[in-house]
Amino acid sequence: NPHLKSEQSEFAAAGGPESPRSSPKREAGVGAKKLTVSQVTQTTVVAKETVNYCKETQTMNLEPERDVLTYDESEREGEGVNAAEALAELQRMPHVQELVAAGAAADGAAPVAAEPEKPRELSDEERQQILLSESFVRFFDKTARVMERALAEDVDIFIDYSGGSGDTELGETAKQQVKQQRVFYDDRWSRNRCVTALDWSPHFPELCLAAYNANEDAPQEPDGVVCVWNVKFRKDSPEFVFHCQSPVTSACFAKFHRNLIVGGTYSGQVVLWDNRTPRRTPVQRSPLSSTAHTQPVLSVCVLGSENAHNLVSASSDGRLCTWSLDMLSQPQETLDLQRQNRPVPATCLDFAPSDANHFVVGSEDYSMYTGCRHGAKAGIMDALDGHQGPVSAVATHRATGPVDLGHIVLSASFDWTVRLWSLRDLGTVHVFEETSDYVMDLCWSPVNPALFCAADALGRLDFWQLNLDTEQAAARAQCDAAVNRCRFSDSGLLLGAGDHLGRLTVFELADSLASPRQEEWKLLGRTLHELKQATAELAAAEQDPPGVGPIR
Amino acid sequence: AEVEETFKRILAHKGVVGVIIVNFDGIPIRSSFADSSLTVQYCALIQQLAHKSRSAIRDLDPGNDLTFLRIRSKKNEIMVAPDKDYLLVVVQEPCDQP
Numbered sequence: 001n002p003h004l005k006s007e008q009s010e011f012a013a014a015g016g017p018e019s020p021r022s023s024p025k026r027e028a029g030v031g032a033k034k035l036t037v038s039q040v041t042q043t044t045v046v047a048k049e050t051v052n053y054c055k056e057t058q059t060m061n062l063e064p065e066r067d068v069l070t071y072d073e074s075e076r077e078g079e080g081v082n083a084a085e086a087l088a089e090l091q092r093m094p095h096v097q098e099l100v101a102a103g104a105a106a107d108g109a110a111p112v113a114a115e116p117e118k119p120r121e122l123s124d125e126e127r128q129q130i131l132l133s134e135s136f137v138r139f140f141d142k143t144a145r146v147m148e149r150a151l152a153e154d155v156d157i158f159i160d161y162s163g164g165s166g167d168t169e170l171g172e173t174a175k176q177q178v179k180q181q182r183v184f185y186d187d188r189w190s191r192n193r194c195v196t197a198l199d200w201s202p203h204f205p206e207l208c209l210a211a212y213n214a215n216e217d218a219p220q221e222p223d224g225v226v227c228v229w230n231v232k233f234r235k236d237s238p239e240f241v242f243h244c245q246s247p248v249t250s251a252c253f254a255k256f257h258r259n260l261i262v263g264g265t266y267s268g269q270v271v272l273w274d275n276r277t278p279r280r281t282p283v284q285r286s287p288l289s290s291t292a293h294t295q296p297v298l299s300v301c302v303l304g305s306e307n308a309h310n311l312v313s314a315s316s317d318g319r320l321c322t323w324s325l326d327m328l329s330q331p332q333e334t335l336d337l338q339r340q341n342r343p344v345p346a347t348c349l350d351f352a353p354s355d356a357n358h359f360v361v362g363s364e365d366y367s368m369y370t371g372c373r374h375g376a377k378a379g380i381m382d383a384l385d386g387h388q389g390p391v392s393a394v395a396t397h398r399a400t401g402p403v404d405l406g407h408i409v410l411s412a413s414f415d416w417t418v419r420l421w422s423l424r425d426l427g428t429v430h431v432f433e434e435t436s437d438y439v440m441d442l443c444w445s446p447v448n449p450a451l452f453c454a455a456d457a458l459g460r461l462d463f464w465q466l467n468l469d470t471e472q473a474a475a476r477a478q479c480d481a482a483v484n485r486c487r488f489s490d491s492g493l494l495l496g497a498g499d500h501l502g503r504l505t506v507f508e509l510a511d512s513l514a515s516p517r518q519e520e521w522k523l524l525g526r527t528l529h530e531l532k533q534a535t536a537e538l539a540a541a542e543q544d545p546p547g548v549g550p551i552r
Numbered sequence: 553a554e555v556e557e558t559f560k561r562i563l564a565h566k567g568v569v570g571v572i573i574v575n576f577d578g579i580p581i582r583s584s585f586a587d588s589s590l591t592v593q594y595c596a597l598i599q600q601l602a603h604k605s606r607s608a609i610r611d612l613d614p615g616n617d618l619t620f621l622r623i624r625s626k627k628n629e630i631m632v633a634p635d636k637d638y639l640l641v642v643v644q645e646p647c648d649q650p
Binding site: 127130131135136137139140141143144146147148150151152188237 | 554555557558559561562565566567568573575581582620622631633635637638640642644
């Protein structure tokens with residue numbers, strides 16, 4: 001704070017001449033010369049005042065007098081605004097009073113003591129002005145965040161017997177496979193809104209975002225909200241809150257930009273938020289035109305590499321648009337997915353992990369399609385039938401390891417089943433029939449190749465470990481409300497589940513469940529082979545092939 | 553409005569006794585203490601202390617700067633977040649909880 005520093009140094013400097021000044025005054029002789037010296041300092045103070053004029057608008061009149069007061073109380077009736085000075089004066093009050101009695105030179109204690117009151121009463125309008133000023137808003141935004149984290153964290157460190165360990169919950173997860181770590185819920189922004197999208201940040205593993213639907217009970221609040229939550233700290237409020245006018249149906253962190261969040265909305269707009277600016281509305285929006293999307297955007301993701309990446313969005317009328325993140329005014333490419341000359345009513349989309357070209361899309365007409373974006377036959381390539389209900393989620397295999405399992409795809413549907421497909425022979429490998437309600441979402445673990453999680457409308461989260469048991473879920477967790485979205489964090493140890501009441505529950509997985517063992521990949525290959533054979537035998541027995549295409 | 557909301561949220565936090573926003577002159581812009589003399593006292597004392605700590609940090613290493621100040625006392629904890637122009641002071645009482 002340059003003001004305080006310079007003032008105090010000057011005060012210290014003035015304090016030097018001040019005391020010898022007062023004693024010579026008593027001696028009545030040398031005082032006059034010293035007075036001229038002090039006048040010189042006064043002019044320097046005046047120069048400083050002009051600097052303050054430029055900065056302040058209303059408190060201009062007070063400040064110069066305050067500055068004058070600290071250096072040369074003899075000149076004017078001081079109004080000390082500087083609290084530090086005031087306090088110094090207060091503490092030295094008896095001495096100053098003596099000076100006042102001795103000569104008219106140094107006054108300022110009593111008026112100084114009175115003065116700190118005045119500016120504070122005066123500045124009510126100023127206060128409002130300051131509260132609305134941009135620099136203040138920026139300061140408060142950042143500082144309040146830090147302060148809330150600090151507030152939420154403390155208490156633990158001074159308890160002697162606990163040894164200062166922050167997280168005491170980690171010790172308990174050994175007993176349980178899946179433990180609910182915490183629930184993120186904001187009263188203002190997530191009440192009564194369904195969680196429509198979940199994503200974990202690739203840059204900061206503790207950040208996750210949740211996109212929310214509209215709140216029917218509060219029509220004046222913005223329809224689409226995206227909150228970024230922080231798992232590392234205990235504070236209960238979101239790190240960032242963004243909103244837009246239309247309900248957000250999908251969202252993701254921009255993989256190669258640490259500050260951008262992409263969202264797809266119900267109206268077909270693709271919006272971009274930036275957390276560097278203090279505004280909560282999107283910084284970029286795609287147009288609402290027929291060249292872009294006109295139906296709800298059900299998936300947005302950033303594909304490619306650091307230097308050559310694109311944003312791909314898909315809407316429920318089967319349109320796939322490729323955008324550049326710098327320019328959302330028009331898509332770079334548009335691809336309409338059609339099957340038998342009718343658009344595909346898509347519900348979900350997923351890309352193969354290392355392949356920006358091939359994707360799998362699930363649709364409402366009970367089947368899944370594979371497609372590719374570029375090439376001679378851009379569009380839908382093959383169809384995978386088998387489900388008896390609209391497909392709600394598709395997931396291509398995520399974990400990378402010695403064996404390439406990119407051809408393994410999971411699909412969840414409203415027919416209460418989860419199916420495991422192999423894209424090599426376009427057939428079902430296995431059908432999981434454990435659930436007893438619509439399966440809303442599923443997600444592969446990014447570290448364990450045999451682990452995936454399925455969430456259903458009863459709020460149940462089933463963790464399947466294919467190498468342990470294919471008939472029964474290895475672990476199970478329960479949420480209070482129907483889970484709409486579930487996502488593993490990039491470490492594979494946390495799972496976020498968003499439900500239709502606006503709550504985001506974070507579950508912690510035991511290490512034994514989440515981390516792969518040495519032979520996990522080999523075992524998985526064998527398991528898949530066994531499953532395939534079993535399905536084939538079942539099909540032959542029933543003489544009713546469950547999947548299109550040759551199984552054998 | 554957002555400032556108000558955040559202010560109230562901080563105030564509503566467990567154990568928080570009071571929140572004060574001080575500007576660089578030492579004038580409290582916003583304070584949750586009903587007693588204005590207490591506010592003034594906090595402002596003056598805390599600002600001096602923040603300034604002194606900042607000078608200490610900068611004297612030790614000119615490239616360094618003060619980012620947060622936490623004063624833990626027997627009865628409560630004062631957290632100060634300084635900035636170039638403003639100061640946010642929060643007084644919290646420790647609540648024993650497992």
